Each structure stands twice: as C-alpha cells, then as structure tokens.
Amino acid sequence: MKLPAQRLLGAGLLSVAICTVALALTGLSLSRVYQPTAEGAYASLQTMSNAYKALQAVHYWLAFFAVLTSGLTIFGMLWYGWWRSARGLWWSALALGLLVYGAQVTGKPLPLTQHDARTMLTEARIAGSAPGLGPAVKDWILPGGTVNDGSLGRWYQLHRWLTGAGSLLVSVGLLVWMWRRKMPVGGYWTLAPLALGLLLAATVGAPAGTPATHQDLRMGGPVAPMWYAVPMHALLKWSQGLSPSLGWVGAIAIPTALAVFAFALPFLGRGKWAPVWVRGLGLFGALVVVVAFAQFGSQMQSPASRAAPDIDTAMHSGTPGMMDSERMNETMMRMGARLFDEQGCRNCHSLDGKGASGPGPALDGIGALKPSRSWFVSFLKDPAAQGAALMPSYGHLSSEELNALAEFLRAQRKQ
Incomplete structure (x- = not known):
C-alpha cells in the first residue's frame, strides 16, 4: 500500500x-x-x-x-x-x-x-x-x-x-x-x-x-x-x-x-x-x-558550545564570604523570612534542612557566595538575564519586598 x-x-x-x-x-x-x-x-x-x-x-x-x-x-x-x-x-x-x-x-x-x-x-x-x-x-x-x-x-x-x-x-x-x-x-x-x-x-x-x-x-x-x-x-x-x-x-x-x-x-x-x-x-x-x-x-545553549552560563561577575569577584559594607538589617531580614515562605521559595529550594530538594539548589550558605543586597535584588527581578533560566521572576514584588527578601538571602552564611 x-x-x-x-x-x-x-x-x-x-x-x-x-x-x-x-x-x-x-x-x-x-x-x-x-x-x-x-x-x-x-x-x-x-x-x-x-x-x-x-x-x-x-x-x-x-x-x-x-x-x-x-x-x-x-x-x-x-x-x-x-x-x-x-x-x-x-x-x-x-x-x-x-x-x-x-x-x-x-x-x-x-x-x-x-x-x-x-x-x-x-x-x-x-x-x-x-x-x-x-x-x-x-x-x-x-x-x-x-x-x-x-x-x-x-x-x-x-x-x-x-x-x-x-x-x-x-x-x-x-x-x-x-x-x-x-x-x-x-x-x-x-x-x-x-x-x-x-x-x-x-x-x-x-x-x-x-x-x-x-x-x-x-x-x-x-x-x-x-x-x-x-x-x-x-x-x-x-x-x-x-x-x-x-x-x-x-x-x-x-x-x-x-x-x-x-x-x-x-x-x-x-x-x-x-x-x-x-x-x-x-x-x-x-x-x-x-x-x-x-x-x-x-x-538556549548553542549546539556548538558547552559553555556554562555565568551568573553576574559579582559572584566571582573578591573573596568568598566578602559582604558589602552595609550592615545587616534585622527588620528587613524578618520581613524577608516571611516573604521567603509566602512566595513558595521552599517549593523549589531547601534551607536549613526544610523545603524541596529541587529543582532549585539548596540555599544554605548562599549569602557567603554573593556579596551584596543589590546583586540579590537584580537577580530576583530577572533570574534568566543572569543565567538562572529555570527560576521564575519575582519582579512583581515591590522594591521594599525585594530588598527584604534579598537581605534574608544575604544573611544565609552557614553552609
């Protein structure tokens, strides 16, 4: 036939x-x-x-x-x-x-x-x-x-x-x-x-x-x-x-x-x-x-390349554990901790042994790797622009909320 x-x-x-x-x-x-x-x-x-x-x-x-x-x-x-x-x-x-x-x-x-x-x-x-x-x-x-x-x-x-x-x-x-x-x-x-x-x-x-x-x-x-x-x-x-x-x-x-x-x-x-x-x-x-x-x-990655996307050069500058000169804000940290749970971050990440095992990585010690609150704010607004293609954007949050969430992440230094 x-x-x-x-x-x-x-x-x-x-x-x-x-x-x-x-x-x-x-x-x-x-x-x-x-x-x-x-x-x-x-x-x-x-x-x-x-x-x-x-x-x-x-x-x-x-x-x-x-x-x-x-x-x-x-x-x-x-x-x-x-x-x-x-x-x-x-x-x-x-x-x-x-x-x-x-x-x-x-x-x-x-x-x-x-x-x-x-x-x-x-x-x-x-x-x-x-x-x-x-x-x-x-x-x-x-x-x-x-x-x-x-x-x-x-x-x-x-x-x-x-x-x-x-x-x-x-x-x-x-x-x-x-x-x-x-x-x-x-x-x-x-x-x-x-x-x-x-x-x-x-x-x-x-x-x-x-x-x-x-x-x-x-x-x-x-x-x-x-x-x-x-x-x-x-x-x-x-x-x-x-x-x-x-x-x-x-x-x-x-x-x-x-x-x-x-x-x-x-x-x-x-x-x-x-x-x-x-x-x-x-x-x-x-x-x-x-x-x-x-x-x-x-x-997407070009078929002719195996290069890994790089998160902002701030991630690699200086020495591990170096923080920006601004002191931690306890009020912002508490607000950020609440937002971390309210926004469902634990559905993709784990922190202190609590949360999901994926698709995102564990966030223990993340603050020791990223040096500034401004870096976290920029990353949360547009993760894909800085290499994290799988992560959703949190640009819908207000400036105050973004800074609070960034402060909470910046405080996570223990690995």
Whole structure:
C-alpha cells in the first residue's frame, strides 16, 4: 500500500535509523576510553578530543540530526495520517524518537563539563519535584544528592543500555522491515541529515567546555536549556507562572501525557473528522514550539558550545564570604523570612534542612557566595538575564519586598 508522502517520510525514518546505527558504532569506539567517574569523565573528553577528534565530532553531530530528523518525521507522519494507515510504522517512529531523545538527554552530561554537571543536578531536581515517585527517581539517578561516581555511573548505564541499546534495536528492526518490504524512499532526503552531520563534524567539531568545579558537582548552578529542551523549558516556565511549585507539570506531566496520547492515537482517531482535529492539534503543537523558541530561544545553549552560563561577575569577584559594607538589617531580614515562605521559595529550594530538594539548589550558605543586597535584588527581578533560566521572576514584588527578601538571602552564611 502506497502511503502519502512516502518517499519523504520513509527517507526520514531511514535516515534516523542509519544515524542511530552510526551513533552506536561510534559510541562503542569512544566507550573504550570513557571513564564514568567524577575524576575521569572530563579527562576522557580531553583524550577523545586529541586521539579520537573526528570520531567524537561525528558522534556529537549525528546525535543532533537524529533528534531533529526524528521530530520532523513524526510531525510529517502525524500530518499525513500515518497513525491511521500505517500504525506499525507510527509506533516504531514514536518509540525510536523517544529513545533517540532519551539517548541525547542521558548522554549530553557524560563528559562532565561545568554545564554538564549543573544539567545533571537540575534535571534530577526537576524530577524530584514531581509528586509520588519523583523523590525516589531523583535519589536513584542522583545518589547522595550530588554528582559523584555513583550518579555518573547510573546515567552512563541508562545511556548505554536503555536508550542506546533500545534505539539500536528499533533501528535495526526498521531497517530490516524496510528492506524486506522494499519500501521506496527518497535517496537525497535520506542522505541530507547524514551529509550535514559529517559536514559540521569536519568544520565545527565537538565543543569542549571547561571542567566542573567542586561547587558545580555539589550545588550546581545556572544552566541554559539545549535546543531540543526549549519546548519543555517553555512549558516549565509557563507552569511556574501559575505557581512556582508547578514546574514539574510543564516539564514532566504534559510531555508524558502527550507521549501517551500519541501512542494511543490510532485507537482514539477513528471518527470521520479525526484527520481534521488531529491536524489541528498538530498545528497547535507546532505553534507552541515556535512561541517557545521565540520567547526562550535566546537563552538556549548553542549546539556548538558547552559553555556554562555565568551568573553576574559579582559572584566571582573578591573573596568568598566578602559582604558589602552595609550592615545587616534585622527588620528587613524578618520581613524577608516571611516573604521567603509566602512566595513558595521552599517549593523549589531547601534551607536549613526544610523545603524541596529541587529543582532549585539548596540555599544554605548562599549569602557567603554573593556579596551584596543589590546583586540579590537584580537577580530576583530577572533570574534568566543572569543565567538562572529555570527560576521564575519575582519582579512583581515591590522594591521594599525585594530588598527584604534579598537581605534574608544575604544573611544565609552557614553552609
């Protein structure tokens, strides 16, 4: 049976499958030198950059195009009704897309650059903020609450055996099925993602980044969402706009519900008007993605960089524990403590052993790291401008309230 847009969408499926097989082969080669430990991970990256530079670059950019091509192919299959006329291919494309995306999420932090370590902590804290199994999931992927040998080893096993091996099995199955059925595909469209990946590998290479510090491994820091995470980042921020404690709804609940809906679509879309409303949902989803990139695209990390966003240079100036000359104001501190609870700060942060374990870091000792009340006020007004892309703005507070909250945070010196 001939399917609509078969040559184009078949080429997309074939290209993702071939990219995945190539990723498995290059990944196996790179795994020979990779050390999944806090001390050895970044050293492994440097070894790869010297001895396996070309292989590392090919692995990095093919992963980029595997995720991108998979997303575009699934949207095309949704638009042309493959969920109705070719359910097996639809389910295979969804499974492969989720596994390829999961491989990117679990594999991106493994070199343990500064941004990678912060990303691991941030993602684990977001998972831990979900009710029910959230805290247990966080404790499993981040034992001890820090990035250490145990946590890195678990991320590596997830990347290697769950998402990596899983995507390889689905890809091989698709390749065998398409070969046996002699499914016609567009050759140029099949080769385009592969050619672009190889071109960028040769001209741009794989980004290096800087090694994670002890503070990055223990407390984390500001992160910039990767391009493939921008839509979920937008959902998280929009959910936080309703309530700071609802970030998990946008980051976890809505994407999970959409994935379940996509797999169930062949059973749900049986009516006469199903293709119409499904296309309408597809257009709405595409619009959400466009709006997400329009609003938050400037905050994302470039695919050609592993640089970690830096919080204002005041954070790094002077010596740790240096405070501005202004003395602490007890009245403002008490008002700030009340605001800290009223504004739901403990829904994302912990302080003195009380509050949530994520998605924000613990605030014990935060006053010893940031030198002035004015810095805190500026940060609270616009966290994203200073690197904390996940934190909601508190610019709606009055100047008096912002200064009081800043004074309370400035007073937290004990670590």
